[in-house]
Amino acid sequence: MYEQIVIAGGGQAAVQAVDTLRRKGFTGKLTVVGEEPWLPYQRPPLSKKYLAGTLERERLMIRPAQFYADHNVQAHLGRRVTDVARRERHVRLDDGLVLPYDALVLATGSRPRRLLAPGAELPGVHYLRTIADADRIRAECTPGARLLIIGGGYIGLEVAATARERGMGVTVLEMAERVMNRVTCPQVSSFYEAEHARHGVHIRCHETVRALHGDGHTGRVRAVLTEQGGEYPADIVVIGVGVVPADELARAAGLECENGVVTNGHCGTSDPAVYAAGDCASHLNRQYGRHLRLESVDNAFEQGTTVALNLLGTPTPHDKLPWFWSDQFDLKLIIVGVAHGYDTVILRGAPATRSFSACYLRNGELVAIDSINAPKDQMAARKLIAAHVRPNLDKLADPAIALRDTV
Ligand SMILES: Cc1cc2nc3c(=O)[nH]c(=O)nc-3n(C[C@H](O)[C@H](O)[C@H](O)COP(=O)(O)OP(=O)(O)OC[C@H]3O[C@@H](n4cnc5c(N)ncnc54)[C@H](O)[C@@H]3O)c2cc1C
Incomplete structure (x- = not known):
C-alpha cells in the first residue's frame, strides 16, 4: 500500500483521482500541485455560460475548498512541478519545495497550440x-x-x-x-x-x-x-487551433511519450510508480485496440477514477467508451465513441428538424454516433457501440425505429 501520493496538475482528472482515493479508503498523504491559483474547476463553461457572464466563478469549482480540508488533501496552488526525479522518487516545485512520493500521478492536461503567424502575440x-x-x-x-x-x-x-x-x-x-x-x-x-x-x-x-x-x-x-x-x-x-498535451515533465523524466504520456490499459506509464490521466495521457484503449489521447471531461473523470483504483491495489482496466459534448446556441451535440477510420455514415432524421443523429460505421460495425438534440439515440448508442454491433442500415436510417431495435 502506498503511503504518499503526489498528483502533478490540479484539474478534472486530479480531483477525480483525489475523490476516489479518499472515498475508497486511502489514508496516506495526498498532495495536489496545480500551477493555476484555483482549486480544480470545470473548463467547459469557459466558452459557454461563464464567458456569457451567466455563471459565477465559484460555480466552476468542482469541489468546494472545504472538501480538500475535510479529506486531508494538501493543495499547493499557483505552484508548478518543474522536475520529476524518478530514481529518488520526488518532485521539485518552482519554489524549490521537494515532495517525496511512493506513487506519482501526472494530470497536467493540455495547452493551447500556439499560432505561428506574425502578430499572433499582439494585444487583443x-x-x-x-x-x-x-x-x-x-x-x-x-x-x-x-x-x-x-x-x-x-x-x-x-x-x-x-x-x-x-x-x-x-x-x-x-x-x-x-x-x-x-x-x-x-x-x-x-x-x-x-x-x-x-x-x-x-x-x-x-x-x-x-x-x-x-x-x-x-x-x-x-x-x-x-x-x-x-x-x-x-x-x-x-x-482556437487545438491543444498539445502538457507532457514536458514526463519527457524530461524519460518516460515514454508519443502524442502525450504513453499509458497502458491500466493508465500506468513506463515507470510502475507513475500513472497518467486526462488530456496529457495517450492511453491504450481496449474498445478501439490502439492508443488514443482524448480531450474531454468524461475521459479525465474516468481515467482519474481508474488511476485511483489501481493505486488502491485493485487492478482496473480503463475500458470506458468515450463521449464528449458541445453546446452551441440551443444545440446539444453529444458524440459517443470515436469515428476515426469510418467508411459509412447513416443519418437518422433530417438535419432540418434540428434533432438528428449521424451514425458512423466501419466494416458494418457501429463505432460512433453524433447526436444533435437527440438524447435517446446517444443513450442507446453507448450500449450498442460497446457491444460491437452491426446494425441493419435500413432500420438505422429510420428514426421511427428505436436505435436498440436496429440490430
Ligand atoms: C474552453 C473549453 C471548453 C471545453 N468544453 C468541453 C466540453 O464541452 N465537453 C468536454 O467534455 N470537454 C470540454 N473541454 C475539455 C475539458 O475541459 C478537458 O478535457 C479537461 O479539463 C481535461 O482535464 P485534465 O485534468 O486532463 O486537464 P486540465 O483540466 O487542463 O487540468 C490540468 C491542470 O494541470 C496544470 N498543470 C500543467 N502542468 C503543470 C505542472 N507542471 N505543475 C503543476 N500544474 C500543472 C494546468 O495548469 C491545469 O490547471 C473544454 C476545454 C476548454 C478549455
Whole structure:
C-alpha cells in the first residue's frame, strides 16, 4: 500500500483521482500541485455560460475548498512541478519545495497550440484555456465589437455562439474545407455552418492565417490577413487551433511519450510508480485496440477514477467508451465513441428538424454516433457501440425505429 501520493496538475482528472482515493479508503498523504491559483474547476463553461457572464466563478469549482480540508488533501496552488526525479522518487516545485512520493500521478492536461503567424502575440489576441483567459476575453467582448475567431473547432464555434448572443459581430476563419472537420462528418459540419450563418456568424473556410496586423497608435490587433488574400478587420481575436498535451515533465523524466504520456490499459506509464490521466495521457484503449489521447471531461473523470483504483491495489482496466459534448446556441451535440477510420455514415432524421443523429460505421460495425438534440439515440448508442454491433442500415436510417431495435 502506498503511503504518499503526489498528483502533478490540479484539474478534472486530479480531483477525480483525489475523490476516489479518499472515498475508497486511502489514508496516506495526498498532495495536489496545480500551477493555476484555483482549486480544480470545470473548463467547459469557459466558452459557454461563464464567458456569457451567466455563471459565477465559484460555480466552476468542482469541489468546494472545504472538501480538500475535510479529506486531508494538501493543495499547493499557483505552484508548478518543474522536475520529476524518478530514481529518488520526488518532485521539485518552482519554489524549490521537494515532495517525496511512493506513487506519482501526472494530470497536467493540455495547452493551447500556439499560432505561428506574425502578430499572433499582439494585444487583443487571446487563447482560451483558463479562467484568467476567459476573464480577459469577456472583458473585451463588448456588444458591437468585432470578434475574429481563428479555428472552426469546438472551442472556436462555442465562443462564436456565445459572443453572437452577446451582440458581437463574429467571423470564424477555418483553413480546412469545413468546420469541426477533425471530429464530425461533412453532414454535421454543414448543419453547424448553416446554424451559425442563421445566427449571423460569418464562417469562412479555406482561409489560412498569414499574419495579424496591429493598430499603429494603440498597438492592438486591427486585422487578420490570410494566405488567400483575405483581410478581416478585428477588435479582438480568439485563437482556437487545438491543444498539445502538457507532457514536458514526463519527457524530461524519460518516460515514454508519443502524442502525450504513453499509458497502458491500466493508465500506468513506463515507470510502475507513475500513472497518467486526462488530456496529457495517450492511453491504450481496449474498445478501439490502439492508443488514443482524448480531450474531454468524461475521459479525465474516468481515467482519474481508474488511476485511483489501481493505486488502491485493485487492478482496473480503463475500458470506458468515450463521449464528449458541445453546446452551441440551443444545440446539444453529444458524440459517443470515436469515428476515426469510418467508411459509412447513416443519418437518422433530417438535419432540418434540428434533432438528428449521424451514425458512423466501419466494416458494418457501429463505432460512433453524433447526436444533435437527440438524447435517446446517444443513450442507446453507448450500449450498442460497446457491444460491437452491426446494425441493419435500413432500420438505422429510420428514426421511427428505436436505435436498440436496429440490430
Ligand atoms: C474552453 C473549453 C471548453 C471545453 N468544453 C468541453 C466540453 O464541452 N465537453 C468536454 O467534455 N470537454 C470540454 N473541454 C475539455 C475539458 O475541459 C478537458 O478535457 C479537461 O479539463 C481535461 O482535464 P485534465 O485534468 O486532463 O486537464 P486540465 O483540466 O487542463 O487540468 C490540468 C491542470 O494541470 C496544470 N498543470 C500543467 N502542468 C503543470 C505542472 N507542471 N505543475 C503543476 N500544474 C500543472 C494546468 O495548469 C491545469 O490547471 C473544454 C476545454 C476548454 C478549455
